Amino acid sequence: MTDSNSPDRLKLILVDDEAPARALLRELLEDRPDIEIVAECANGFEAVKAVADSDPDLLLLDILMPKLNGFEVLELLERDIPVIFITAFDEHALKAFDVHAVDYLLKPFTRDRLDEALARARGRIGSPGPSIRELAESTDPGSRTLERILVRDGSDVHVIPVDDVDYFEADDDRVIIHSGGESRSKLQRLARMEERLDRERFVRIHRSYILNVERLSKIELYAKDSRIAILSDGAKLPVSRSGYARLRDLL
Amino acid sequence: MPWIRYLTVWLPLAVLLAGVAALMGGSPWPEALALALPLATVFAFLCLGAGYSCRVLPLSGTDASRTVLSHAATAVVTAALWVGMARLLGHLLERIDLFPGVVLRVSQLSGSLMALGILLYLLAVSVHYLATAREESRQAEQRILQAELSARKAELRALKAQIDPHFLFNSLNSINALVGRDPEAARQVCAGLGDLMRLNLQNGRKRSIALREEIDMVRMYLELEKVRLGSRLQVEESVQPAALGCQVPPQVLQPLVENALKHGIGSLIDGGLVSLAAQVDGDRLTLTVTNPVDPAAPPRPGTGTGLRNLGQRLAALYGGESRLVTGIDGGTYSARAILPVEGGQDD
Structure with missing residues (x-):
């Protein structure tokens, strides 16, 4: 030996x-x-x-x-x-x-x-x-549509069903997943996340945000050509012009 | 007798001919009939030639002008022959002194008979082609039906689910794992796998087997899977004795159990209990397999193919008399095959 x-x-x-x-x-x-x-x-x-x-x-x-x-x-x-x-x-x-x-x-x-x-x-x-x-x-064999998001926190693993997600936020090369008032960070680019989400449920409303449309409560005009989305829990997210167009197309 | 039926077809021609002779040729009715009946009969035989020339000149494969010309020529020759016979018949009737002046009347009719002969011959040709075409399309239809039938049979053979290939790889791996530490156990797995494959081959050739035999195979399968899954796999059986003698298609319970292991036990860290049940209720046999599932299990390839195949097989065998029902209730998945009872259920 x-x-x-x-x-x-x-x-x-x-x-x-x-x-x-x-x-x-x-x-x-x-x-x-x-x-x-x-x-x-x-x-x-x-x-x-x-x-x-x-x-x-x-x-x-x-x-x-x-x-x-x-x-x-x-x-x-x-x-x-x-x-x-x-x-x-x-x-x-x-x-x-x-x-x-x-x-x-x-x-x-x-x-x-x-x-x-x-x-x-x-x-x-x-x-x-x-x-x-x-x-x-x-x-990944499940690369069709993402149904659950896996996040590691130290040595703990969290499994978040996509339906529970309120919105995704870009943070450099990471994504912050907001769900039910909690937020968790995962090493992944927002664009990559967007590719794998169901387009009927999730919309890229801004360069840095993907919204679960079921959480949308209303959209307010903030300034000329700039809007904010208000979610059912009161959270406010910026909506870009192209994001607003995408949102309108879906709804 | 077919030739009598064939001649009956020509009876209207005899009536037509008699009408022509009586009304156009001025023959009295007895004379008209005496002329018409033999001439119609003769024409019937002449028209058998039409069938021959249709076979020699099939509509497909020869050029149309040649076909038309040949049939026209034959029509003229046949009609001329027929008119000649009519005249001969006229002379015969004149000779026996039954109808004086008949020769004259027949010769006056010759032109009309010639035209009628040509028309009728060409009509016979058309009818012949029509009949041939109909026969051909009937045969084509039959061929299609036959092809469909054999395709369905092939489909059934394909659907007659073999044991999942995953299982074979897994069992080989179990043997591989045991062969160093516990050679005797490795031998047992080898023998068990051999027995199961043999039985599966034998029973797979049959249209139906007793449920008892199917359950035996499933038990052997589960024994082998226990080597791999260890304490994660628990099994419970509740089989009505009356159900054991029922005839079932081979591999009817196996896919349900495979499904339970693959998507149920295999997706749970601690595994769980797989329950098998068989129950006869009047003229229906219900096979039920239940197992725990992880509702948040990771995606797995091949979800549902085994059960889908089984559903198609049952539908092909029993039509609407069978059903395959699956459902999740809480953390428990259940798959139920309901089929009509076949065979003795007395033991």
């Missing part, structure tokens, strides 16, 4: 909701002195927490899991960690893997195949790869 504090040791987190699958990975990885399993997680929430707590070098990540799927876990990490996906069968994801992921393992896999993936991951560490957000966004 090498010294467990060897700088070459890869800190790894393995995430799979099935106990036998985790046991197999553990068994195969235990023989490798260059790998240290810092956490084993059975679902996405645990994975997000474990990454925040133990700062791993590599993730072995199952895709179909309860609560959060593998893509959603990636989306929440907000930092680049090399990922090896593990899945039984998902044609949809495979295409994206070919483009972006460090590697992927198809269940069932052999020890050699796992070793190969780890070698590839080791080569990737430290070198700039595709951004993890790019990866998450390009492979």
Whole structure:
């Protein structure tokens, strides 16, 4: 055995909701002195927490899991960690893997195949790869219309149904999600958020705001060519000229 | 006898001919009939030639002018032949002294007979082409129906849901996981998978199986999934003994259970209880599977295909007599297949 504090040791987190699958990975990885399993997680929430707590070098990540799927876990990490996906069968994801992921393992896999993936991951560490957000966004199986928004707060994960959102506010390269008087920040651009929202329910009323039209109470003229939207909870948002046009088109 | 029916068709011609002979040729009615009946019969046989020439000259594939010319020529020859026979008949009747002056009257009629002969022959040709076209379109229709039927059969075969391929990959992975730590358990999974696949192949070929057999397969399936899901998967059965003998299409319960595991148990961190129930109520058999669900589960690919296939299969097999009902009540999802009772339910 090498010294467990060897700088070459890869800190790894393995995430799979099935106990036998985790046991197999553990068994195969235990023989490798260059790998240290810092956490084993059975679902996405645990994975997000474990990454925040133990700062791993590599993730072995199952895709179909309860609560959060593998893509959603990636989306929440907000930092680049090399990922090896593990899945039984998902044609949809495979295409994206070919483009972006460090590697992927198809269940069932052999020890050699796992070793190969780890070698590839080791080569990737430290070198700039595709951004993890790019990866998450390009492979998300739910990229049709967004129904729930995932926000991480430290090691806690919040799931906000889009129906509960009052409005989105741009904040540099982040989005602030306002819902029921609470606001949470997420690393994502407002334009990207807008692309994934249902256009019948959400309107970009301003460069910095997307409004849930069901929350709109009234629109007041503020100055020439400038209006403000008043929401049912009393909040006031600026409405640009083009935003007003879009709003009028929808209503 | 077909030839009698064929000749009956020509009876109106005999009447027409008699009318022509009596009214235009001035023959007394007995003479007109004596001329008309044999001539109509002869014409009936001459017109069989029309059928032959129609087959030789099908409407499609030959050029129209050639077809028209050939039929016109044949019509003229046939009509001339017919007129010749009429004259011969006239001479015969004159000879036996039955109708004096008949030869003259027939020869006066020759022009009209010639025209009538040509017209009728061409009419026979048209009727023949019409009949051929109708027969062809009937055959085409039959071919279409046949094609539709075989397409439907193919569809049914395709819908006869195989076990979900995900399950195969997952089971192989279970074996992969067990083979190092617990070889004996790995062997059991291999054997169980083999048994289930064999049974699935056997039963899949049948139109229907006893519910007892379907439940056996589902139990084997659940045993294998328990290896993977561990304590997350709990199962409860409530099957009426009377339901066990009912005949059901193979793979009727399996998709309901697969659905419960995939979208219910699989989406819950702690899993839960899957309940199977089978109940006979009069002439209806109800199969129910309920499971807990996470209402805020992440999106999963392939949602609902298994159940949709089952719904289509049931509709194809039983039409309106079957139903597939699904619904969520609180955190519990239920899928219910209702089908007509078939076969003995006595045990």
